[in-house]
Amino acid sequence: MSKVAILMGSKSDLEAVKPAAVVLKKLGIEAEMRIMSAHRTPFVVAEFASKAANAGYEAIIAAAGKSAHLAGVVAAHTLLPVIGIPMKTSDLGGMDSLLSVVQMPSGIPVATVAINGAENAGILVARILALKYPAVRDALAKHRAEIERQAVEADTELVKEGI
Amino acid sequence: MSKVAILMGSKSDLEAVKPAAVVLKKLGIEAEMRIMSAHRTPFVVAEFASKAANAGYEAIIAAAGKSAHLAGVVAAHTLLPVIGIPMKTSDLGGMDSLLSVVQMPSGIPVATVAINGAENAGILVARILALKYPAVRDALAKHRAEIERQAVEADTELVKEGI
Amino acid sequence: MSKVAILMGSKSDLEAVKPAAVVLKKLGIEAEMRIMSAHRTPFVVAEFASKAANAGYEAIIAAAGKSAHLAGVVAAHTLLPVIGIPMKTSDLGGMDSLLSVVQMPSGIPVATVAINGAENAGILVARILALKYPAVRDALAKHRAEIERQAVEADTELVKEGI
Amino acid sequence: MSKVAILMGSKSDLEAVKPAAVVLKKLGIEAEMRIMSAHRTPFVVAEFASKAANAGYEAIIAAAGKSAHLAGVVAAHTLLPVIGIPMKTSDLGGMDSLLSVVQMPSGIPVATVAINGAENAGILVARILALKYPAVRDALAKHRAEIERQAVEADTELVKEGI
Amino acid sequence: MSKVAILMGSKSDLEAVKPAAVVLKKLGIEAEMRIMSAHRTPFVVAEFASKAANAGYEAIIAAAGKSAHLAGVVAAHTLLPVIGIPMKTSDLGGMDSLLSVVQMPSGIPVATVAINGAENAGILVARILALKYPAVRDALAKHRAEIERQAVEADTELVKEGI
Amino acid sequence: MSKVAILMGSKSDLEAVKPAAVVLKKLGIEAEMRIMSAHRTPFVVAEFASKAANAGYEAIIAAAGKSAHLAGVVAAHTLLPVIGIPMKTSDLGGMDSLLSVVQMPSGIPVATVAINGAENAGILVARILALKYPAVRDALAKHRAEIERQAVEADTELVKEGI
Amino acid sequence: MSKVAILMGSKSDLEAVKPAAVVLKKLGIEAEMRIMSAHRTPFVVAEFASKAANAGYEAIIAAAGKSAHLAGVVAAHTLLPVIGIPMKTSDLGGMDSLLSVVQMPSGIPVATVAINGAENAGILVARILALKYPAVRDALAKHRAEIERQAVEADTELVKEGI
């Protein structure tokens, strides 16, 4: 069965990145969180990304903030799909991270989700793996139905309460 | 074998979207371009997206500009991976399209590439399908090597010419 | 008499959206708040919007944040006037919501108010309905006079206090 | 029958504003274009806006660029629905106009459309008047169907041509 | 002797606007604070601005936020120098106010200071009045020297403390 | 009679800055254009600004682009009113210039006009000098009436032509 | 041995600037912090910068916010390398400071680091001085290894803890 790596540039990103791991677990996908930095441990990143496919990973989520190079550098060293999470920043709100992650030049794409969009990064990986693993497809469908049900219930409750 | 849909919101997007189709063809992936709009033909979009998985599509690329809702709406109607291309706009440069595509709320992800990043959208789809189709994996590896070779050649040429 | 729907993408928008309902009530217009999401419950949105005119609604207010597609999708399924409220976001301040709501392509307009501008959304609806319902026209005039009076009083008080 | 005013801050806005008049005419709504400026002819604006309702206007479209105060000032002098068109600017692309038009404080709303969104301003007025005038409702429905048909035809043509 | 008006769009701006009054007082210039809104009390603004020169005012400071039209509208009704203070906003940080105030079209200038720059608005008025009133010139020179001295003292203290 | 200096950071700014000189001449105010740079000729700037008041200047207009420090540096060396013109830039449209000019810290104000707002810089200077020189006041009133007349004529012509 | 000046525009910048001094000390480089302002004490800045090379300084770090002219003005008065730190601002997050510091016109460069990037400013100075001083080179290498080790340890710990 499939394995997913969740990389983050710094330990301080952990809380914001965790929802990716949580939703992947919920969808039955094995995930591993790692701290590695395109700037502080570039050789670790290069080696990990280069060997990721052979090590059995099928997708890599990479979260980083500011000059967020992690996802792009990982994507440069693997052919696996790489999902980038731009982290919110305290000064520019994450606009710096977003542009650093999403504006990749032709040839090396990064599948970018919203600023601090860790949960969606996990769900996107599930959509990708669902093409190959029927169990993930089923888990996703159930999850999708649950999301829908919650929205419907919230609506029902609001209508009941009135304004 | 796999099939990919490339949707665009308007015929005027065609030239900027074509590189997705070109690179997919080069990588041996069948692609179909369609014009449909989340705003002008919402029922067509809903129906297409809802039936896309059963119709044999394995990924959907959606390109739109300004209030670029196409990718998000498609993602709301399917569990397939949806890749969003924010189109450059004449007034805000595509910042409007980018934020409309990438900032999806939790639950429904869109894999966003750069503004006008059609070629990367195609390559991202190939990275996704490569998990399942070894032929795509091989084509991608060849393509990746070619990109690398071109960069190396450009460097060699520049070094030869001197400044 | 006229009926207005106030849609929001998520329950978390409720507090910020309420001023629309409050001002509509004050102006004598019946309003109903609903939670529905262009992404999580797209069929609910499509069905509601498609039938809204026949169900007696005369205007629809739609509030959403981030990739705020709700107002645009609603506008695609109805010919009623649709008022969009871009919700403030914690990272980009609502610039993402604003551009997602206001930059609609030709053919399907959304009447956009300020970020978190729920009260103005309600007043705008009243201005629209006042064309048809003299009572609303009168309520609006009274409300307008009250706003003016409050500003004049605040000025008078400040002048009295001195600096 | 209803009458609509289309105001613009400067003669140089004429070409970009015309689509509002064109679409209104197409939808059977009488429109009048006027040049008046919140800054250069403020008394003209105040007088026009104050008397617009009595003069038989039912909606006012106001287009201006840069520090685009026209729509807001008009809205301050009338209770009619006011639609603001932020004009594209040569330096900031219209971001200045957009924020000047849309970010109205509580009490005085402006229904804002996209940057240079004159056609949508016209259609929005039609949606508003359609509540009162069945003929406008019918014209709008026909127009909406035409927009849809054009999108479907463009799609059909593209599918025929192939890539 | 000269008199200056300090206008603000809303009572909630008072705390942020006060430094203008404080510095003007310190520089020996009589100032009067008033609340009036380009949108809620447009006739008050128009009348005040039109008569300001005859009433003995020699400069007008106008502070407003969001679609900050106050300074521009005042400038449209007087030939006095008008100083605009863009107020910080909770969502866009005041970028909306800044662009609304500073991007005035040709013909009607507003002398814009920084976001929440009330103190500088007062000093700017003093620089203007100093051309005519030697006492203001002297007060300004003293104030300027004081500013310089404070900076020098802060430096001296820091050097003494070491790192 | 009064004298005004118009400084620009580079010869390439000349065409965009000229309207300041043109309008000043029209309003009967003597103006002198100079090229000096806060970065390339800082001593020239410091000396000029320090001596400007004694040399008979009554206001200084300073135009610069990108990291536009000229107006701020001039304002630091004089007590005269300093008007800053942020120049449009080819990459960021002048947002860089605008923020560099307008966001002055407390103590040293720059009266900022719009991006490339040279004409308004000249008119603003005239409004300032009009406090002291009745002839300037009269010229300004005539100019203001002319602006208004042109706007009215443009309107009349448009109404005549119809749509 | 080498000496570095760390200038800041205001005492309020002290806490955010200190990390530059701390890291320089750690790397064995003598640093001196000074408060001087391009706007409030321009002559102090000009004199300090003009004499800095002769006084034995080999690099100057300059931190300022808003219209952050300090680094540019310093660079105009010396040939030493000048490192600019744009300070975070409460309204625009530091975008104003960043553009004011980094967008220097041709001829006078400022080596700009991230918003509030004081620590990196110190490390950058060390990289510069390391070209000349082997001891700095060694200290830097050790520091670089430590940064790497910390990142590796954080990763090891996370892997151990699991998700």
Next chain:
Amino acid sequence: MSKVAILMGSKSDLEAVKPAAVVLKKLGIEAEMRIMSAHRTPFVVAEFASKAANAGYEAIIAAAGKSAHLAGVVAAHTLLPVIGIPMKTSDLGGMDSLLSVVQMPSGIPVATVAINGAENAGILVARILALKYPAVRDALAKHRAEIERQAVEADTELVKEGI
């Protein structure tokens, strides 16, 4: 004597990057231009940067656009000073490149110059090398004087011509 590397991410950057080489040559510093990409040839970049110090390079200029990771990745593999040039982009004007280059996380600084600021990148390198090489110091001083002289001449000429 010293040697400088000028790296660019793509051949299309050549024209905009050349001024760095031109000014370095003028200042008597040997420079070598190379094309290498953090994304397309990451191993080339890692190897080049890792060995640059031993190969005799004393500074590295790195120019890239969009998600501009080149300078950051180079800085991660060397202790030499790295100067980053953010390239202008056709959609966002280079704001994406700027934020990707300048917002480096603590530990690994990039000395960032203006968007398309290649000439300043060269001059900054000269300022750095001037600390060690008196000849560069002299060349810089001469160059600085020349810049100043040109500005003075432009001013003289303008004053002669009059307005």
